[in-house]
Amino acid sequence: MDTSNNSTTNTATNTNTNAAASDTWTLGGRTLQSRFLLGTAGYPSPAILQQAIAASGAQVVTVGLRRQLAAGTPGSPASDFFAIVKATGAHLLPNTAGCRTAREAITLAQMARELFDTHWIKLEVVGDEHTLQPDPFELVDAARQLVKDGFEVFPYCTDDLVSCQRLLDVGCKILMPWGAPIGSGQGLVNPGALRTLRARLPGVPLIVDAGIGSPADAVQAMELGLDGVLLNTAVAKALNPVRMARAFGLGIQAGRLAYVSGVMAKQDMAVASTPVAGHPILL
Amino acid sequence: MTIAVTVNGAPHTTTARTLAQWVEQQGQSQQAVATALNSQFVPRALRATQALADGDTIVTFQPIEGG
Numbered sequence: 001m002d003t004s005n006n007s008t009t010n011t012a013t014n015t016n017t018n019a020a021a022s023d024t025w026t027l028g029g030r031t032l033q034s035r036f037l038l039g040t041a042g043y044p045s046p047a048i049l050q051q052a053i054a055a056s057g058a059q060v061v062t063v064g065l066r067r068q069l070a071a072g073t074p075g076s077p078a079s080d081f082f083a084i085v086k087a088t089g090a091h092l093l094p095n096t097a098g099c100r101t102a103r104e105a106i107t108l109a110q111m112a113r114e115l116f117d118t119h120w121i122k123l124e125v126v127g128d129e130h131t132l133q134p135d136p137f138e139l140v141d142a143a144r145q146l147v148k149d150g151f152e153v154f155p156y157c158t159d160d161l162v163s164c165q166r167l168l169d170v171g172c173k174i175l176m177p178w179g180a181p182i183g184s185g186q187g188l189v190n191p192g193a194l195r196t197l198r199a200r201l202p203g204v205p206l207i208v209d210a211g212i213g214s215p216a217d218a219v220q221a222m223e224l225g226l227d228g229v230l231l232n233t234a235v236a237k238a239l240n241p242v243r244m245a246r247a248f249g250l251g252i253q254a255g256r257l258a259y260v261s262g263v264m265a266k267q268d269m270a271v272a273s274t275p276v277a278g279h280p281i282l283l
Numbered sequence: 284m285t286i287a288v289t290v291n292g293a294p295h296t297t298t299a300r301t302l303a304q305w306v307e308q309q310g311q312s313q314q315a316v317a318t319a320l321n322s323q324f325v326p327r328a329l330r331a332t333q334a335l336a337d338g339d340t341i342v343t344f345q346p347i348e349g350g
Contacts, residue, residue: 039348039349039350040348040349040350041347041348041349041350042348042350043348049348062349062350063346063347063348063349064346064347064348064349064350065317065344065345065346065347065349066344066345066347067291067292067342067343067344068291068343068344068345068347069290069291069309069311069316069343069345070345081346081347081348082346094349095349095350097349097350107319107322107323107324108344110317110324110326111317111318111319111324111344112317114317114326114327115316115317115344115345115346116346182350183350210350232350233350
């Protein structure tokens with residue numbers, strides 16, 4: 001059974017009928033309908049990547065750079081990948097994965113701007129090998145320079161309020177706090193910190209990036225009032241990446257719709273939902 | 284004249300006089316690769332005037348999948 005085609009068809013139907021799909025937002029000067037940003041790494045094949053992007057509804061996809069000099073001939077894996085990603089029409093968000101210092105990240109960002117022809121950059125500067133935790137100090141240094149150089153910086157950052165404020169101070173307009181370590185699938189390990197960021201930084205696009213495991217995690221992030229979700233592994237490593245891409249797309253829409261609709265307050269005790277006034281006590 | 288350079292960490296010899304010539308000699312289009320010379324980014328437009336010298340370190344980057 002070709003499940004991928006079914007998923008693609010269903011996505012198109014969904015986009016036309018779901019009220020959440022009309023909830024547009026602005027990111028880096030672009031108006032977007034989807035709040036799902038999808039990574040392109042680790043899929044079983046380029047064809048499945050292509051189908052997963054379509055099924056997700058994502059309008060922003062992340063890409064990377066590698067130190068290499070591969071044959072640039074059509075049909076090579078590298079050229080296939082780039083052609084597929086470009087053909088989706090999604091905005092490209094190159095990353096600086098693997099950088100340990102501001103200097104490295106700045107150089108890689110300059111290369112990414114030239115190769116991918118975009119001034120958007122997902123700024124990653126890692127400070128710890130085991131958790132791949134962003135280094136907040138190098139991150140701020142790199143962001144300061146890149147903003148001066150005309151980049152739209154999407155910093156992959158921790159959920160610490162003050163380091164997020166420092167990133168805004170140096171000119172970042174978007175923040176991408178982690179949910180959990182990259183690729184861990186732990187979900188939101190500190191929802192309280194994300195709630196604090198939302199409360200203290202109203203109007204700043206907040207995209208939870210990394211650590212998302214299941215669509216329930218994405219729903220939770222959106223219900224907290226975050227503006228978008230960026231993930232890769234949870235889709236790429238799913239048994240069926242194309243269907244999982246759609247599941248995340250639906251979850252992100254549902255979570256957003258719930259946030260704007262106002263989730264009810266929790267109560268300590270039962271509150272009868274069926275009106276009972278006027279009923280006889282005994283039948 | 285042949286010079287010895289390091290390319291992406293490996294020894295390499297070339298007769299190219301400029302970075303643009305070197306990229307061309309690798310069979311690459313100028314658009315397919317980003318370059319740095321001695322750890323400094325060299326934009327595409329400046330490769331033709333970027334001379335190469337013995338002992339230079341060239342690094343090239345290309346698009347890959349990413350998260």
